[in-house]
Amino acid sequence: MKLKAAAVFATILGLSAIRPIAAAEVHQTLAPATSPASGHQMYMAYCASCHGKEGKGDGPVAAALKTPPADLATLSARNGGKFPELRVTSAIKGDPALPAHGSAEMPVWGTVFQKMSQGNAGQVQMRIANLVAYVRSIQAK
Ligand code: HEC
DSSP states (O other): HHHHHHHHHHHTTSSOOOSSOOOOHHHHOOOOOOOOHHHHHHHHHOOOOHHHSSSSSSSSSSSSSSOOOOOOOGGGGGTTSSSSSSHHHHHHHHHHOGGGGGGGGGHHHHHHHHHHTOOOOOHHHHHHHHHHHHHHOOOOO
C-alpha cells in the first residue's frame, strides 16, 4: 500500500510514468489538506496535476491518462464566450450515477470532498463553489 502510494506520488511529481494510474486512487490516497476558502490552493493541490498549472490540460499526469484532461482555460471560448458554470460544477462534483462524458478518469470530487470535510455539506459546497470561481478566473481573454 505504501509502495503503491509512493509510485503514484512519483508519477504526480513527474519523476516517472511507470504505469497508468487510476485517478480516484490518486486523489483518495493523496489529497492533501487545503483551505475550502481558497480556489487557487485547491486547484494547485487537486487539479493542476492533470489539467496543468494554467489549466491548459498539460499537467504531469496527463500523459498517463487515456482521456486527455480538458483544457480548462478555453471553456468560455469554446462555449460561445459564456462560462459554462453548470457544466463545470457538475464535472467537478461528479455524479456517480451518470457515466460522465463517458470517462472515469476525471475524479469524482464531490465524494472526495465529502470524506475530506467529514460530511459537512456547507463546506463541500464552498469547496466546489470556490473551485468553479477559480476555473472561471483562468479563462483565456
Ligand atoms: C486524474 C486527472 C484529473 C484530475 C486530478 C482532475 N481532472 Fe478534471 N478532467 C480530467 C479528464 C480526463 C477530463 C475529461 C473527461 C472527459 O472528457 O470525459 C476532465 C474534465 C474536467 C472538466 C470538464 C470540462 C468540460 O469540457 O466540460 C472540468 C470542469 C474539470 N475536469 C475540472 C477539474 C477540476 C476543477 C479539478 C480539481 C478539483 C480536476 N478537474 C481534477 C482529469 C482530471
